[in-house]
Amino acid sequence: MKLKKLKLLASVFIISLLSSMAFNKAMAEEKNPFRTFDTYKGIGYEQAYRPAFHFTSIKNWINDPNGLMYYDGEYHLFFQHNPLGTGWGNMTWGHAVSTDLVHWKQLAHAITPYGKGYVFSGTGVVDHNNSLGKQIGNTKTLVLMYSYAVDARKGFGILTPPKETKYYQGLAYSTDRGRTFKLLNDGAPVIPFQGRNVDPKGTERDPKLFWHEGSKKWVTLLWLGESSGGKVRIFSSDDLQKWKFESDIVRPWAHECFDLFELPVLDADGNLPNNPQKKWLIYDGSFDYEIGSFDGKKFKSEQALKNHKLGHWNAAQTFNNSPDGRRIIVGWLKKSDFWRKKMPFTEQLSFPAIMQIRRTPEGIRLYRWPVKEIEKLYGKQWRLPRGCSISVANEELKNIDKECLDMSIEFTPGKDKDLELNIRGSKLSFNATKNTIHFISKSNLSKKSTWDAKSVEEKKDRKNHRFKYDQYVMNDALNNKGTVKLRILVDRGSFEIFLNDGITVLTHSELHDLDNRSISFSGGSTLINSMKIHEVKSSWKTSAQK
Template sequence: MKISSFVRLHGLSCVTLVVLLASSNLFAQESARQDIVIADFEGDSYGDWKATGDAFGEQPAAGTLEGQMDVSGFEGKSLVNSFRGGDRSTGTLTSPPIAVERPYVTFLIGGGAHEGETCLNLLVNGEVVRTATGPNKTSGGSERLLRAYWDVKSLVGKQVVFQVVDRHQGGWGHVNVDDIRGSDQEAGIPAADITKGPDLRTFATYEEVGYDQPYRPQFHFSSLRNWLNDPNGMVYLDGEYHLFFQHNPVATVWGNMTWGHAVSRDMVRWKQLPHAILPYEGGTIFSGTAAVDVNNTLGVQKGDVKTLVAAFTFAKSPFYQAMAYSTDQGRTFELWNEGKAIVANQGYDSGERDPKIFWHEPSKKWVMVLWVKQAKPGRVLFFNSDDLQKWTEVSQFDRDWVFECMDLVELTVDGDPNQKKWLLYDASFEYEIGEFDGKTFTTDRKVHRGDYGPNYYAAQSFNNMPDDRCVSIGWMRGDNHPFLKEDMPFNQQMSFPTTMELKSTADGLKLYRWPVKEIEDLYGDTLTIEAADLKSAANKLQSYPAELVDLSLDFEANDSTELLLYLRGEKITYREAAFHYGNTVVPAKPVDGIVSLRVLVDRASVELFVNQGAAVSTHYAILEPLNRSLGLSSEQNVKIRKLTVNRLKSAW
């Protein structure tokens, strides 16, 4: 660790500087000089800095500590991190006297925003003359360090002591500090503005980034830059599909939750727009839904353009449900009633969240579905409203399986528009089928699984669809992808849009999902093989390399059939009446002696659709970039009914 005339801070907490008198004239030079590194915390000890208590340990931390969210934004390999033992640990870390030689001190800081308790202080003769805390007070925060600075012109020539302080034992009771420097220039944000967080409005669009990176998904939506998770506010209005999404505008890790925004005319080709709903009043914007105010319930419609209403969770403990609206086709949003609660926290959980709203025509009421409790049994509340502003609880739905991001949709049965049932599902895509009268959801209590893969979560369906389809998109969560390792400017992607419908089976009604037909607009060359033995089909397939793939395979099978499909180095095996991919087993019993499989392959994902969508499995995949090989093999004489491979063009 370097110790020089200034201290380098990395993290969020209280650092104290003690400044003793000295003399120096720093302003004689007209041009900016190289920064003085005061402390970089890169050694195997704190050097001359003295630690007390149990929060800091005996040496800098190599990044994230046990039980902590991912820490990012620090320089080098280590930093000061007082999370040792969790938020209940306390202590101080104090520098020796250091001469102030530059007009500014800059540093990296993160952690809790507890004034005087999680902070970096600057001391002169034992008195705190400058201080900085981390930015976080609520559960919606991030462990990313921010660059900040102090103006210390009046202290040049004096001696100072830096002290990192952790005295808080509650939430965000820790501080992270790194890279303390003396500088001739301001860097980052003023220390007094740290709790305001980054100015998210300056990150309106990322059009300079483009979609041409080696691992950029080519027909799945990903944010041009930075992190995304849950799809939010999916709605159709005036020829456009709107996809809002959980988004960190300033980093490729979770945090600073904001509603990102993209629009499309076909659910395949998306244009990312400026962020829709930004954090306010110390909280962040969690998931929710959007709906078209067809009847002008709010009374704010301008001209013929219908109002978009967005219900979201305001994440500042305790969470509550708030609303925003747009009168210009979603291009800009205004907070309703300054972002105050339309549904207050109900007292079950401090994190009650993710309101699903929609208009229920038979009862002429607005409906809100809200998850409020995870402890078994979990609880979902149903609310009604006449005006979108005042909401009344009308029923409760208690099940062990329910947890966040609830969605309730009405689906046709066997394609008959006169026969419909309702489907309720949660973030993990467990679901029940039943009846909904606008107030109460009743079912046979049978729980089904909507996706077998490890990377499908928090799916949502489009409101106000222009046709009779119900289409959903899920967040492909997880880290089994190449994005971060290969230094992509983005992190995470969405699944490909799928239709949802109910079909009668021998085991009762089941959900079927299938890629939207709009994918056909991306088809390039096509290989079709019909009524062939496996060896003949395999030879033709081997001579047809492809990067972006929509492959369909129908083959004759029984309980002992075994077959292996190769897709760009990935192996999908059929045995024991199931497809095996990685650690996932997807049931695939023959139907009238035939098994069908459809696979979508993008640059970092593989999606399986079995037996016309009876079972679906969504996966990230670390594909070999230059591997375009496709193959088929079996030690048995498997009959191929039909094999179709569509090479896909990029949606961008």
């Protein structure tokens, strides 16, 4: 009898304990201060400065794109996100999905801070062979690898700062097509802290995870931190949990947010030859890049370092598992200060672009070009007469009064014939003598005017550094056909300028004057071979997200 009572009491105790644990867990989740997505649902997309076709969060801050992947008809875009305000901090993984790369639906925050750390950048993959062992039915598991940032420096967010900085890499996974995510082993490390002998600051981060078909293994690249001397460590795994060290890459230029993937080598015109050679491309957050080979363990560079960044662009990442063989890249379009216009959001991402490598007289070079899906947003179209003069072009351009545009221009400059294109007060000019394209935005023209008016003595005074301005130069403007080709995406808060099929790309954040939609040419007598302009309509719903 006593034994039965003891068993009964034990059962009651266990049930009570489990109930209490479940209740406490539910309460903890309910009180999670970073689970703020419910407050987003009353905000629409009709704000005056909301970009029409560049991704922004419904509200609050975003920066690095994370975890880009495609599965079951959806592109998944995760991003560094502050769910508590329009400034950087409280790093969480925001989440949005799209079926076409232009119309996005934002979902609940995927991973939020826990313990004493925040969720920094990382990658996402489709676990196609159930390496993690979490698959339910026929739905593949989506796996995110992120940096768990335990950082003692001030200003990271609302959590109590730890005593020391010590990052590691964790995993989260979803068995319901990315609608909810669970931390693997409660967020414990799968790649532990590598030690202060590697990075005295302890800031190793931004894992790049992908499947390497040649070795039939998962591979992760890990930047070893701010004081590592430019080290990137390569690991391999069979199960996504136990990781084996393979090699280190040491590059003095190496800084955060690495990516590594294979591309076919196209000819100079962008055509795919028969039996194309393939090469691996590696780059960092500042878009320094090398081209070479990779065997699943070591990367070997085969040509000199190059750079493909110009303007306000950083920490780009490409989609894993894209269904059509394209390698699609999205970056953080920095300095998008929408908060200055009292918008509920700030910062934006670049428009998705395909990446190619082509043979050129200077070696294999990288190209970027906007994805064709932008055509889904096209509205009215204008086409200028072929071979028209500047004066004829300006008469035609007076009839265009649209906010957001996709413009394509080609011209054949004569010797010593300069050309300037004015877009809403920002100036894009061709210098025939130097064979360069120069760009300076309207806001920077204002700074330039102020700076130029300063005396030599004032310019020497470092306190006046705030009067400096950004202006950009795109070299080798003439292509191999002796023409200059430009494609310009104009949104409410940015320019993206692609020179000669995208061999050089400039991105620039610029909050346009909403009352100025003017476009005009000036200078020189160059004839415009062709120019077509498409209105780009908003990709967003005009009412609050439901």
